[in-house]
Amino acid sequence: MDWRRFRNNLTWQWLKHFIGIVIGASIVSVSINTLIIPNHIADGGLTGIAIILHYLFNWPVGWAVFLLNLPLFILGLRMVGRSFLIFSIVGVGMLSAMLSLTTHLPALTHDTLLAAIYGGVLSGIGMGIVFRSRGSLGGTDILAVLFARTTPFSVGQILLGIDAAIFIGVAIMFRPEMAMYAMLYMFIATRVVDLVQEGLSHSKSVMVITTHPQKIAEEIMAKLERGVTLFQATGAFSGEAKQVIYCVINRTELSQIKEIINKQDPQAFVAISEVPEVVGEGFSSWKGH
Template structure:
C-alpha cells in the first residue's frame, strides 16, 4: 500500500493536544492572581493618593476616567470598570481567554482599590512630587500586572485593532491616543495640570519598562571576527558567560564567517567590548537589549 499524508487518529489527537492551549497549573494561577492583585492595588495607590487629588491624570482609559469622574462627581472606579469592559471582550476574541480573564480581574481589583482609597487624604500637596511619585508607583503596578500576563487599560487592545487598518505601529497609535487624552486635561483642569500629567505619564512609562525588563537588563551580542575562537574563549574565561558559535557566509565576499552569539547583562557590556578590542579592532559587534531570558545556561558561571 503506498504511503499517504493522512495521519492516524492517534497521531492527529497527539498533534491536537500539542497545539491546544495547556491548562495552567494551580500554582501558576495562584501566583498570577497574587501579582495582579498587588499590581492593581499599587496603581490604585498611585491614582488616589497622589495623582487624582492633585488633578493630575494618567494616559489611556484611566485618564479619561479621571476626567469623567471630576466632571460628573461619580466614583473613579465606576468609569474605569465600565470603559474598560468592552475592550476586555475584544481582548477575549483577539488575544485569548487567559489574557481577558486576567485583565478583567485586574480592572476589578483596581476599581475596588480606588473606591476604598478615595477617602484617604493625599500624601502631598506639591504637584511635582505627586506627579513623580504617583507616576513611579503607578508604573510599578502596571509593570507587575503586565509581567503577570494581564493589562489594566484597554488602549493597548484598541491600538492593536487600529494597527491592522492604519499605517502606524501599535506604539505610535498608543502615543497618539495618550497625547490627545493628556492634552484634554488642559481643558478639563488647567494647562499647568496637563503639563504635570505629561511628567507623570513619562515617569510611569519609564517605570513600567524597568519593572518589566528588570534592573538586571540583559543584552544579546553578535560578534563576527577572524579571531572568533580566541574571543569566544576569552568571554568564557574572563566574563564567565557561555557562547554559541555559528557559521555564516559573507554576501559580498562569499567567504565563511564564524559568528559568536552570547547574552550578557548591561554591567558587562564595557568589559566585553574591551575583550573584543584586545583580539580584533576591526571585529563586527552588535549589541541589543533583551526583555527576558529563560532557559539555556545564561546564569553566570564564575571563574576562580
C-alpha cells in the same frame, strides 16, 4: 503524562497571576488616590476619562472605571484570548475595588511636580506587575484593536491618538499645565513599566568577527565562564570565509572581554549591544516568567 501534576501546576500558575494582578492593581490605586487625584493630574485611557469625570461631576473613580470598561469587555469577547480577557476583568475589578477602598488615604504631597514623578513611578510599578502577570487594567486597548481592523491606522497610533485627545480636552477644560503634568506622569509610568517587565540587570551581547575565533572563544570560556557560539560567515566584499563569535555577558565583564579580544586579535571587528533581558544558564531562569 501526570495529569494531576499538570493540573496542579496550571492552578498554581493561575493563582500566581491572580495574586500579581491584585498586588499591581492595588499599587496603581494607591498612586491615583494619594498622588494623582489630590494634585489634579489627569491620566490617559479610560482611567483618565474616569478621573476627568471625577473632577467635573465628583463621580467615584472606581465605579467610573468599571462602567467605562464594561462595554469594551463585551466587545472583546470575540476579539481577545479567553485567559487575557479573564485576567483583564480581574484587573479592572480589582482596580475599581481598590480605588474605592483607598479613596480616603491622605495625599502624600501637594507638590504637583513631585506627584507627577512619583505617581508615574508607583503606577508604573503596579502596571508592570499586572502585565508580568499576563493581565491588564482594561482601558482602550480593545477599542484600539477594533478600530485598527476597520481603519488604516495601527493599534499604537490609535492609542496615541486617544491619549492625545484626552490631554487636549484636559488642556481646554481645565488648564494646559494639567495636561503637561499628565504627559510627564504617563511618560515616567511607561518607562517604569518597561523596567519592571525587562528588569534592571541589562546585559551586553558581543559579536566579534576575527581571524582567531578559537583562541578568543577558549579564553572567554576559561576566564569569564560564559558560553560562546560560533557562526560561519562570508565577507561580502572579499568573499572570504569568516567565523563570527557571539557571546552574552554582564556589564561588569565588558572590560575583560575587550582585553581578551584585543590581546588575541587587535584587528578584530567588535559590535556590542544592549540586551534588556536574558533567560538561560548563567542568567535569569524561566521561573520568574
